[in-house]
Amino acid sequence: MNDCTLTLTTPILLEQRERIVPIAAGHGDDAAVMNRFLAGDDAAFVELFDRHNHRLYVYCLKLVGEPAQAEDLTQEMWERVIRMRLKPQEVRTPIAFLLRIARNLCLNHLKRRRQNVSLSALPESAYLPDRGDERSELEEVVHQALAELPFDYREVLVLNAYCGYRYDEIAEMIGKSSTAVWMRASRARARLRATVMEMIGSGHATDRLRDNDQSMKEQR
Amino acid sequence: MMTEHDGLVERYLDGRMSPGEAAAFHHRVASDERLRRMLRAEQIIRGTVERDRRAIPHDHARTRTRALALVAATPAVPQAGPAATGWAWLHGMKGIVAAVAGTVIVAGSLVTLSGTGGEPAPVPGSSAPPAVAMPHPAAQPFPEPSATAPAVPTPATPEPSASSPAPRAGTAPVTPQRASHRPHPAEKPAVRAPEPPPEAFASETPREEAPQVIIRNDTLRTRVRIETLQRR
Numbered sequence: 001m002n003d004c005t006l007t008l009t010t011p012i013l014l015e016q017r018e019r020i021v022p023i024a025a026g027h028g029d030d031a032a033v034m035n036r037f038l039a040g041d042d043a044a045f046v047e048l049f050d051r052h053n054h055r056l057y058v059y060c061l062k063l064v065g066e067p068a069q070a071e072d073l074t075q076e077m078w079e080r081v082i083r084m085r086l087k088p089q090e091v092r093t094p095i096a097f098l099l100r101i102a103r104n105l106c107l108n109h110l111k112r113r114r115q116n117v118s119l120s121a122l123p124e125s126a127y128l129p130d131r132g133d134e135r136s137e138l139e140e141v142v143h144q145a146l147a148e149l150p151f152d153y154r155e156v157l158v159l160n161a162y163c164g165y166r167y168d169e170i171a172e173m174i175g176k177s178s179t180a181v182w183m184r185a186s187r188a189r190a191r192l193r194a195t196v197m198e199m200i201g202s203g204h205a206t207d208r209l210r211d212n213d214q215s216m217k218e219q220r
Numbered sequence: 221m222m223t224e225h226d227g228l229v230e231r232y233l234d235g236r237m238s239p240g241e242a243a244a245f246h247h248r249v250a251s252d253e254r255l256r257r258m259l260r261a262e263q264i265i266r267g268t269v270e271r272d273r274r275a276i277p278h279d280h281a282r283t284r285t286r287a288l289a290l291v292a293a294t295p296a297v298p299q300a301g302p303a304a305t306g307w308a309w310l311h312g313m314k315g316i317v318a319a320v321a322g323t324v325i326v327a328g329s330l331v332t333l334s335g336t337g338g339e340p341a342p343v344p345g346s347s348a349p350p351a352v353a354m355p356h357p358a359a360q361p362f363p364e365p366s367a368t369a370p371a372v373p374t375p376a377t378p379e380p381s382a383s384s385p386a387p388r389a390g391t392a393p394v395t396p397q398r399a400s401h402r403p404h405p406a407e408k409p410a411v412r413a414p415e416p417p418p419e420a421f422a423s424e425t426p427r428e429e430a431p432q433v434i435i436r437n438d439t440l441r442t443r444v445r446i447e448t449l450q451r452r
Contacts, residue, residue, distance in 0.1 A: 038296060039296055040296030042288075042291050045287070045288070046288070049284060051285060053284070054278055054280065057276075057280060058273070058276055061276065071280075071282070071283060074280075074283055074285070075283050078283070078290075079287070079290060082291055082294050082364045083294065085294050085295070085296045086297055087297070088296070088297065093221065105392040120349065129305070139264075139268045139271070139272075141264075142265050142268040142269070143266060143268070143272070159333055161269045161273070162269065162272075162276075184227070186230075187229070189226070189265075189417050190223070192265055193226065193229075193261045195260040195450065196264060196265060197257050197258055200257055200260065200261060200264075
């Protein structure tokens with residue numbers, strides 16, 4: 001497999017990390033915006049929506065796997081927030097509150113589908129954005145490995161790598177300590193790495209993808 | 221489970237190694253096949269995640285439009301609590317107030333019932349008309365009963381006959397009842413409403429409409445029967 005040629009280049013994560021951190025910064029007044037919204041300020045809702053909608057959509061997308069479902073779940077989450085105007089309650093950390101709603105909706109959705117939380121039963125094409133033939137076999141392997149992670153591990157990875165939240169923010173959102181979140185993320189990465197390594201080393205990636213394609217064709 | 225290699229790879233890719241550490245790492249990677257594969261796997265994972273993240277569309281116009289429409293249709297509930305209206309002290313005592321009000325209502329009802337023997341007392345001197353049964357709407361299509369139709373007997377004062385003893389002067393007329401019947405102490409005589417003057421009856425409901433009262437049992441069978449009788 002030619003893709004496995006080792007290249008010791010500049011770490012790609014540096015650029016990525018620098019770009020991610022500012023996304024999550026500067027949202028300390030979320031609570032004030034939320035209160036303004038609950039008090040009847042529609043502009044505050046727009047502000048709240050623009051700040052958090054995309055990342056919550058990505059969160060739902062990576063957990064549920066289907067773009068249309070993720071959009072519906074995000075929509076439902078906002079509807080619940082809007083209905084709070086009729087029964088206002090104090091929200092100290094809006095992003096944690098929003099994430100909790102999104103998380104419950106995702107879990108309920110997964111339960112309704114009578115599916116294992118690992119999403120291993122999903123057709124692979126369902127949880128990937130449609131990008132034609134751009135993806136390499138190795139990317140396919142990564143996506144499969146990510147989808148096979150346990151829910152808790154995958155959630156932390158998604159929040160960190162896809163949504164751009166820091167570990168301390170994730171800890172606040174999911175109600176765990178920063179150390180626990182960091183440990184969980186490290187284990188998730190190690191497990192993901194081990195899966196990818198195994199496929200690289202044994203050359204199973206191509207065979208596995210071929211098997212997967214074959215099974216999908218049979219299902220159709 | 222995290223190993224030493226995992227830690228090294230993450231530190232290297234995160235850029236947390238000093239130049240000396242990085243050089244040592246390069247030497248180690250060149251000689252360690254497993255570490256080399258691990259580094260390659262991590263590079264692939266990070267690159268894939270980054271490309272995948274960029275590929276997710278940022279267009280949420282539909283969600284936004286729906287949400288904004290719902291926001292516009294959902295007004296905020298005004299937060300005018302008791303403190304805002306100056307009735308906070310009453311809000312805090314609402315349980316006591318409710319209990320007192322309930323007690324007053326129950327006591328008032330008991331006093332009223334015990335004072336009148338269970339029925340409202342007639343107001344002396346009042347000329348309240350008696351309860352008149354209104355004709356049922358279902359009886360309207362039926363023809364008016366003829367004058368020869370038997371009228372419903374109305375309670376009337378029995379006229380003194382020859383067989384009945386005449387009341388003695390100074391004694392109240394005795395209502396016909398069995399001599400052996402002795403009223404129970406708890407049984408109180410029914411209070412009869414004062415009879416209105418004859419003009420009141422004449423002005424209210426004519427006696428010819430009395431058969432319509434029977435029709436109040438408006439089952440289909442009763443209607444048909446009455447209609448048949450009237451045709452005959």
